[in-house]
Amino acid sequence: MTCFSFLCNRRLKSATKHAAELDELSGFNNVNIYSYKELRIATNGFSDINKIGEGGFGSVYKGKLRNGKMAAIKVLSSESRQGVKEFLTEIQVISEIEHENLVKLYGCCVEANHRILVYNYLENNSLAQTLLGGGHSSIQFSWPTRVKICIGVARGLAYLHVDVRPHCCPPRY
Numbered sequence: 150m151t152c153f154s155f156l157c158n159r160r161l162k163s164a165t166k167h168a169a170e171l172d173e174l175s176g177f178n179n180v181n182i183y184s185y186k187e188l189r190i191a192t193n194g195f196s197d198i199n200k201i202g203e204g205g206f207g208s209v210y211k212g213k214l215r216n217g218k219m220a221a222i223k224v225l226s227s228e229s230r231q232g233v234k235e236f237l238t239e240i241q242v243i244s245e246i247e248h249e250n251l252v253k254l255y256g257c258c259v260e261a262n263h264r265i266l267v268y269n270y271l272e273n274n275s276l277a278q279t280l281l282g283g284g285h286s287s288i289q290f291s292w293p294t295r296v297k298i299c300i301g302v303a304r305g306l307a308y309l310h311v312d313v314r315p316h317c318c319p320p321r322y
């Protein structure tokens with residue numbers, strides 16, 4: 150009986166926490182909320198065939214969303230120590246980013262202990278790999294194209310530094 154009520158309490162607490170997270174997310178503009186099921190279907194069960202990379206955040210999968218769009222689906226690894234609060238803050242900041250040189254965040258999934266970010270899918274793998282060579286890419290950039298890419302990257306960085314402010318800090322005037 151005690152064990153049963155303990156389990157019920159835990160479920161209730163986790164459901165309440167989840168509802169609070171979804172509540173917070175619903176206040177963010179431009180953020181789609183995906184169910185774990187949709188992302189599992191999109192990536193064929195997060196199959197290795199669809200894995201396109203591995204970053205500091207965790208594994209990245211290519212997937213086709215229900216609306217037909219291709220997406221890069223980043224699954225926060227269980228070893229990552231990023232908490233829900235940090236995850237939500239990150240989403241809030243990234244979701245407001247709108248720049249031609251920066252990848253667009255479509256939305257996220259916060260379900261049970263799953264933390265997943267869904268981005269616009271960019272063709273041709275990692276730009277760094279293509280720029281540096283190393284046999285993974287068949288693309289050869291000319292020097293004028295490389296210069297254009299560098300300027301685009303610099304524009305994206307400048308935008309992040311100048312125009313994007315974390316909400317936690319008061320504006321600097």
Ligand SMILES: Nc1ncnc2c1ncn2[C@@H]1O[C@H](COP(=O)(O)OP(=O)(O)OP(=O)(O)O)[C@@H](O)[C@H]1O
Pocket residue numbers: 201202203204205206207209221223252268269270271272274275
């Ligand atoms: N939007 C995307 N479209 C296509 N491929 C992507 C996308 N985002 C990530 N990838 C692939 O997944 C790999 C890992 O990406 P991720 O952003 O997780 O880590 P990173 O870019 O290596 O940097 P960090 O570890 O600092 O986050 C990239 O190198 C790229 O090959």
